[in-house]
Amino acid sequence: MDIQLLHVFLHTAREGSISKAAQKLSYAQSNVTHKIQQLEADLQTQLFYRHNRGISLTPSGQILVSYAEKILNTIQEARAALSDSSVPSGPLHIGSMETTAAVRLPKLLASYHTQYPDVDFSLVTGPTEQHVHAVLHYELQGAFVAGPIEHPELVQEKVMDEEMVLVTSASHPPISSIHEVRTHTMLVFRKGCSYREKFSHLLQEEGLSPAKLMEFGTLETIIGCVSAGLGISLLPRSIVVAHEQQGRVRSHILPDKYSLVTTMFIRRKDALITPALSAFLTEMRSQFQENPKRCF
Template sequence: MDIRDLTIFVAVAEELNITKAAKRLDYAQSNVTSRIQILETELGTTLFYRHQRGVTLTPSGELLLEYARKILHLCNEVKTSLQDHSKPKGPLRIGSMETTAAVRLPEILHEFRKNCPDVDLFLQTGPTEELIQSVLSYKLDGAFVAGPVNHPDIFQAGIVDEELVLVSNSWKSMREYLYKIRKSTLLVFREGCTYRSRLEQWLRAEGLIPEKTIEFDTLEAMLGCVTAGVGIALLPLSVIERSDLRGFISYHPISERYSRVTTIFIRRADTVMTPALTRFLWITKSLFSVQFGSTPTNHEGKAR
């Protein structure tokens, strides 16, 4: 098998469209089609089902995708390991939960860019479950997620403890608080978000079932809707304390069983620690330990 053919195969498998894969690789579409056919002939199996909307992986294609990602990752590791390690360079792909990206990462990224200007940094945000799968499939070198993560192929390190609080645009009393929850719309990130899971678990335990749910992809949109009175959300207290909207948002603690969560950094246990990733983690741990300690509270009121 040719490494180039595996690269083309992975691109088609991820895009599920030959035209999009060709554009991503800057290849002619006919070249991509030809290389896939050559790979199928060499392996003696069909890798894709073809249809009008694009392509879909066959069972053989699913199996090859798993191996192809490992092979390509190992090839990149070989190149990295043989390079001069005196100065970090090359790509670094980091994932993060939306809230961590908004509150915790800006200073880390600022320091990293100053220290490692030759590293090409890529950041992907998303819910914890999605980020874990991206790390396991070698799409990301590491990610900030809500822990713990129980997987034999994952190495994890605790970064910071967070307190989750229920957030609304206004609450004046406990009676109004409980009433609003029952009548409110839940504002949540998409499925796979640990904060969403914690909120739903707490609501079920308390017998509080809101009427509607709205999903968001960005923290900014969610906070804007909280401020406008669209609904309620469960977010880290650190997000509220650092938000420009903190004077317009109220928060209330929930049961400690559901409110405590640790942000961890994960990576595959079988990957080589590149100079870029090593430096990124060193900067992360330095900044979190000095400036990013958790600030738990046990009161309700206007966020300050």
């Protein structure tokens, strides 16, 4: 089986479009189509359905995605394992929740980059659900997510506990119960965000439904809109402290059963721990062991 054909197939499957895959691979669209046809002929099965809306995976294609991910990742790991140098280098792709990246990671990343300048490091921010999917599909070597995450193919390591607080405009009076803000608009990240899920769980536990939900893509937008009085949000205290000191927002303590979220670092059990990842894990453990596990 031609590895290059698998590479093109996997990109096409992930993009869900031949034209998008061609653009990402810097190929002509006809070239991508031809390679997919070659692979289908080799395997004697149809991998994609072709329809007016584009393409979608057949059952055979869905099965091949899993094998293609493992095969291509194994080849990449083999190259790394056979490298002459034990010095951390090469690509390292890590995911993180936006709030963790904004407050907890800058010092860690700066220290890591200073010590290992040959590592081609990239940080992808997004919700927990997105990162779990990316780690499972070998798109990320690891990720900081809200946990615990129970999955047989993942290893998880506790990083810290974050205290969650209800955030309102600075002029809002003290809140003693979530029922007092049941008519407020809830400002949340997009679906898949663990903080959004915790907010929803809190409301359900209290027998409430949000009057209105407004979805935003960035932390700064949520903070800005809360400050302006558009609505309220649920965020880690570590994110809110500086904005509260500036008089932009006000935080309100939650009952203990709602107040904690554990940040975990996850990676695949079967993935090779490269020198770059090993050094990152060592630096991460050193960084967070210096501080209390409960980061309030």
